[in-house]
Amino acid sequence: MYMQKHVKRYILGLLSVVFLCILSYSSLLTLPVSCKDENRILNIPRHSTADSVAKVLDEKGCINTFMFKLAIYTTFNQSRIKPGLYNIDDSSTLGELIKLITSSSMNTKKITIIEGWNIYDIADNLSRQLNINKDKFINLCLDQEYIQSLNIPFNIQSLEGFLFPDTYTFLSNYTENDIIETFIQHFMNIYDSHIKTKLSSSHLEFIDVLILSSI
Secondary structure, eight states: OHHHHHHHHHHHHHHHHHHHHHHHHHHHHTOBOOOSSSOOEEEEOTTOOHHHHHHHHHHTTSSOHHHHHHHHHHTTOTTOOOOEEEEGGGOSBHHHHHHHHTSOOOSEEEEEOOTTOOHHHHHHHHHHHHOOOHHHHHHHHHOHHHHHHTTOSSOOSSOTTTSOOSEEEEETTOOHHHHHHHHHHHHHHHIIIIIHHHHTTSSSOHHHHHHHHHO
């Protein structure tokens, strides 16, 4: 009799633990995702880990690092993160966000910018492939007030030379501003990683190098 009571108590305790785990798991996946950063586009490069994605989401003020990592590991999705561009506004909960980034991003398009193209060539190519307003794109590249808003640490009159030739992945609903800001962010990453340190030992200014390379 004592043994039966002990077994029943054990089973009830185990069921209670399982129930609490299920309840906690469900609550975790329904946590709201609401980013403080105005840029709602999440860029996940290749070979990104759960840690690196969690850090970006935390910096954007979308979700706590620990909660994201807990959710993605408990759902066994940590190795299923797909590279690409994701609109975080498409996800209102942590569960929806995890589902979004572990599924292939379907609303993207790869665009290759050829070396030697000027802003007019780039605008023409983008207008054909992404259906953007070509004139608006060109005007933004020449607009002094807009250029200053990009916080480029150089005194420049246009974005000529700053739209780095490479293959980019853009969301199909990107605006002209979104595309330009992606170009500039990529350019500054290249500058900080490969150019800045080399210039420190040279007598040339960066703008001089840019002009020489474009001749």
